[in-house]
Amino acid sequence: MKVYSILRLALACLLLHTTIVLAEEAQPLEANQAIEVQVQRLSEELRCLVCQNQTLADSHADLALDLKREIREMATKGMSDKEIVDYLVERYGDFVRYRPPLKSSTVLLWVGPFGLLLAGGVGLFLQLRRRQTMTTDAPLSAEEARKVSELLDKES
Amino acid sequence: MRRFILPLVIFLVVAGFLFKGLNLDPREVPSPLVGKPAPQFSLPRLDNPETVFTPKEMLGKVWLFNVWASWCGACRDEHPLLVELAKTGFVPVYGMDYKDTREDAQQWLDQRGNPYVATAMDIDGQVGIDYGVYGVPETYVIDKKGTIAYKQIGPITEEVLRDKLIPLIKRLKAQ
Amino acid sequence: MIPEIGHFALILALLVSLVLGTLPIIGAASGNAVWMGLARPAARAQFLLIAVAFVCLAYAFAAMDYSVMYVAANSNSKLPIQFRIAAVWGGHEGSLLLWAMILSIWTVAVSLFSKHLPDDMRARILGVMGLVSVGFLLFMLMVSNPFERLIPAALDGRDLNPLLQDPGMIFHPPMLYMGYVGFSVAFAFSIAALLGGQLDAAWARWSRPWTTLAWVFLTLGIMAGSNWAYYELGWGGWWFWDAVENASFMPWLVGTALIHSLAVTEKRGSFKAWTVLLAICAFSLSLLGTFLVRSGVLTSVHAFATDPRRGLFILAFLVVVIGGSLALFAWRAPTIGRGGKFSVISRESFLLANNVLLAVAAISVLLGTLYPLFLDALGFGKISVGPPYFDSVFAPLMAPALFLMGIGPIARWKNASLPELAKRLRWAFGVSIATAIILPLLLGNLTPMIGLGLFLAVWVFATTANLVYQRLRGSDQALITRIKSTPRSWWGMVAAHLGIAVFTVGVTIVKGYESEIAVRMAPGDVAHLAGFDFTFVGVDEIQGPNYSASRGQLRVTKNGVERTVLTSEKRLYTVTNMPMTEAGISPAVIHDLYASLGEPLTDGAWSVRIYHKPMVEWIWFGCLMMGFGGILALSDRRYRIKKRSKDEALANEAVA
Known part of the structure; x- marks a missing residue:
């Protein structure tokens, strides 16, 4: 009888213990965190083809989940980012990349903003220099100045 | 002063592109696989899970490879056309049932008629990825050398069949 | 009926x-x-x-x-x-x-x-x-x-x-529309001035409050939209560079340039043609945005069902309105005077430089948004331009703009001295550099982007503080008198610039230090993130007015002390049969804790994503400060309608 109750107690402890162990630490959905980092990084750069305009990371569409699984498998095999992206581009075209590759048709896209910045900077400088050499224009014509000063309450 | 006209010119160029853009479908993504060999696979057939279908069997023939599923609404629209086409015997039509179950697929074909010589079952969508499938239905025209000659994204319509597929298949057969 | x-x-x-x-x-x-x-x-x-x-x-x-x-x-x-x-x-x-x-x-x-x-x-x-x-x-x-x-x-x-x-639907669209339709006022002022040939400082003075008001609405509207996306889409993103977001952001960039340019035109009579062009562009970009959204030319999460006649109609309308006004500009602008003289180093120049940067930023966003369309129209195939592109192009364009923001308000009108500016700002510069290096090292992660972001944010804080200090220092008046005697529009500028700094801090910190975990949780399971323990209480089924939902709860504790409970729902809307995730968020100044319920797994467990987002609220608080700055500027007594002096009436006659 005593033995039985001790046994029962032990069993209860064991059970309790196992349930505690089972319910203690939440397990990551994917075991390998290093691979998850790579999957996440890639899926933020890739487009979910069936969605309107979403990255794979943001999408819960079926195809997006499949592609993420595919990427995870490739990552597990040790494929590099470039190899994985190439694999998908081979099948879906450049459309799948949210960061368009630099090639002749996208030169304007990548260089354009910085070219504009440069052109804007140079243009601005030349304009400012040219303005300086001009002496003809008064800041405001006398008439204008009078109107404005009447219009505006004096600042400070 | 020429520089004051510049904004107008830029706008008009952009407007020209926008006009052209109105007639383009932003959802249609051309496949990079056109002109490349059809990816190889071997998948169990719907009619007999013990046997497999592989595109290799089709070398030397021009054939249609139609990706469909019982859950796909647009497949319903194109299905009667495929049934008609198969009846004529003009070109063999093979199917791939994408992310579906055998029961649903079989029931679907029983109800609507079966245009396919054989249907390969791509239950987990793996081969679909190899073929760059992103919207079902999709249809590939594959030539005698096993190269993808054309890809139709979305349902085949009568116009597509008459103006694109049939002339193309005739030409490929003559090669 | x-x-x-x-x-x-x-x-x-x-x-x-x-x-x-x-x-x-x-x-x-x-x-x-x-x-x-x-x-x-x-x-x-x-x-x-x-x-x-x-x-x-x-x-x-x-x-x-x-x-x-x-x-x-x-x-x-x-x-x-x-x-x-x-x-x-x-x-x-x-x-x-x-x-x-x-x-x-x-x-x-x-x-x-x-x-x-x-x-x-x-x-x-x-x-x-x-x-x-x-x-x-x-x-x-x-x-x-x-x-x-x-x-x-x-x-x-x-x-x-x-x-x-979502409540966001009640505020976001009306605010946003108030913003970009509001630019129609500045646009109409410009067209009227071009038609009548009355492009003078008074014109700038009149259109300024209208532009500021529209800008305030647009700022708050974009903020509301971003905040909405943050909690509604369920993965904690706050900006996606979607075509529709870009459509609201381009007018904002140009509108911001316009506000600054109007200030110069009013005070110094300079940049008139440029200001007019900006006013036309701000509204044109609003119209273009409408076209992009309504025509279905671009795929976007916001695109409604499309009809080609609609696209054609709006395009024709765009050509008439934008084309017409730019043609008018090309015809009339050469007659506009140049305004006051100023040297290469002066507040005018800094403001103009900032204008150029904002305009280049707006054009870049436009380029990125339309580029896939250009290539497709030319038959070069389909590409996607998304967040990775915009992030890498936009940051280097905005960095110099933020840097100039620190200098511009300090520089004198007409002619400023570079050595003097350098001398005055050397402390701000030192503090910014030091913070940008030391803070990330303390937080345990220093990347170039974090360093740059913090440098710029602290730079704007420090230079603005210097500006306020210089303004209030000296003179024998009491501090309160000096604060009061400083115009509200000036304080508005200070608030808006600080808003930018706060915004930049938020963006930098959340991008640099956010963390997340995806776990499988059965009731009672505990997950750990950023020093917090998240205990999964369980899931219960609830019934909403037009949806049914699984509601999961996570109890958050730190060192055994309960902090909050996160409630996330997975809803299924019955009519549309669409699933939606309602994230559970606990917002705070220092960080947000954010949880979203995933899918049910076996044995009563669910997949759960938990995010730690440090300082993410600063992003929207910064926007609020910008909006507040705009409102302060509007409340400046110069703009108050009621108090119209005899002088002003006189001036009107003179103008008429």
């Missing part, structure tokens, strides 16, 4: 706007005072008529009149009343009606607060706004009629897109 009244009111509104768009402008050209005088009553009549139409549509929604096609397509009898009303702008037709409604509000506001404007100027301004209104009313009546009947009537509606069933 009610929908027919609405429809009829729209037709009448079109007739009135035709009158408003023609006679006053002709009157202004020919000096016909009676025709010019038509502008104000017409603006008011137009407002009343569109308001009637708007109320009719809202009534149809409230009364669940499913014989109206638009109502049937965008609501359902189970939809709660606040969303039934917001559903008025939940679809294509209704959002156009909101557009027209807001345009008529701005028009009537101009008609009310323009007594001091010369008659011909006022007539032209209201006339131009009337012409814009003609386009939108015509568009609605021809291809997008919200009152179209459905015969036979539907038994019930197809329900509003669940994504839109």
Whole structure:
């Protein structure tokens, strides 16, 4: 009888213990965190083809989940980012990349903003220099100045 | 002063592109696989899970490879056309049932008629990825050398069949 | 019957706007005072008529009149009343009606607060706004009629897109539209000035408060949208560079440039042509945004069902409005004077440089947004331009703009000295560099982007602090007098610039230090992130008005002390059969804890994603500060309508 109750107690402890162990630490959905980092990084750069305009990371569409699984498998095999992206581009075209590759048709896209910045900077400088050499224009014509000063309450 | 006209010119160029853009479908993504060999696979057939279908069997023939599923609404629209086409015997039509179950697929074909010589079952969508499938239905025209000659994204319509597929298949057969 | 009244009111509104768009402008050209005088009553009549139409549509929604096609397509009898009303702008037709409604509000506001404007100027301004209104009313009546009947009537509606069933839907679209339609006022002022040849400092003075007000609305509207996306889409992103977001962001960038450029034009009479061009562009980009959204030319999460006739109509309208105004600009701009002289190093130059940067940023966003379309149209195939592109291009463009923001307000007008500026700012520079290096090292992660972001944020803080200190220092007046004697518009500038700094801190810290985990959780399971313990309480099933949901709860503790409970729902909307995730968020100054319930797994467990987002709220708080700055500037006594001195009335006569 005593033995039985001790046994029962032990069993209860064991059970309790196992349930505690089972319910203690939440397990990551994917075991390998290093691979998850790579999957996440890639899926933020890739487009979910069936969605309107979403990255794979943001999408819960079926195809997006499949592609993420595919990427995870490739990552597990040790494929590099470039190899994985190439694999998908081979099948879906450049459309799948949210960061368009630099090639002749996208030169304007990548260089354009910085070219504009440069052109804007140079243009601005030349304009400012040219303005300086001009002496003809008064800041405001006398008439204008009078109107404005009447219009505006004096600042400070 | 020429520089004051510049904004107008830029706008008009952009407007020209926008006009052209109105007639383009932003959802249609051309496949990079056109002109490349059809990816190889071997998948169990719907009619007999013990046997497999592989595109290799089709070398030397021009054939249609139609990706469909019982859950796909647009497949319903194109299905009667495929049934008609198969009846004529003009070109063999093979199917791939994408992310579906055998029961649903079989029931679907029983109800609507079966245009396919054989249907390969791509239950987990793996081969679909190899073929760059992103919207079902999709249809590939594959030539005698096993190269993808054309890809139709979305349902085949009568116009597509008459103006694109049939002339193309005739030409490929003559090669 | 009610929908027919609405429809009829729209037709009448079109007739009135035709009158408003023609006679006053002709009157202004020919000096016909009676025709010019038509502008104000017409603006008011137009407002009343569109308001009637708007109320009719809202009534149809409230009364669940499913014989109206638009109502049937965008609501359902189970939809709660606040969303039934917001559903008025939940679809294509209704959002156009909101557009027209807001345009008529701005028009009537101009008609009310323009007594001091010369008659011909006022007539032209209201006339131009009337012409814009003609386009939108015509568009609605021809291809997008919200009152179209459905015969036979539907038994019930197809329900509003669940994504839109959120309090954000009530505020975000009206605010945003108030913003970009508000730029129509600055636009109309510019066109009127080009037509009348009255491009002077007074013109800048008049259009400034209107522009600032529109900018405040746009800033808050974009903020509301970003915040909405953050909690509604369920993965904690706050900006996606989606075409529609870009469509609101481009006018914001140009509008920001415009505010600064107007300041120079008013004070120094310089940059007139540039300012006019910016005013035209700000509104043109708003219209272009409307086109991009409504035509379906670009795929975007916001695109509504498309109809090619609609696209063609808006495009034609764009060509007339934008093309016409740019042609007018090309014709008239060469006659505009250059304004005051200033040296290469001066506040004018810094402001102009900032303008160039903002304009380049706006053009880059436009380029990225339209590039896939360009390539496709030229037959070069399809590409996608997304967040990775914009992130890598936008940061280097904005960095110099933020840097200049620290210098501009300190530099003198006309002629500033570089050595003097350097001397004054050397402390701010040192502090910024030191913070940018030391803080990330303390936090355990230093990357170039974090360093740059922190440097710029601290730089703006430090230089602004220096600015305030210099302003309030010295003189023998009491501090409070000095604060009061400083104009509110100046304080507005300070608040807005600090807002940018706060925003930059938020973006930098959340991008640099956010963390997340994806775990499998059964009831009782504990997950750990950023020093917090998250215990999964479990999932219960609840029933909403038009959805059923699984509601999961996570108890958050730190060192055993309970901090908060995160509640995330996985909803299934019954009519549309669409799943939606409601994230559980605990917002705080230092960080947000964010949880979203994933899918049910085996044995009662669920997949759960938990995010730690440090300082993410600073992003929206920064936007609020910018908006507040704008409101402060508007409350400056120079702009107060009530207090109109005799001088001003005199000046008006002089201008007239």
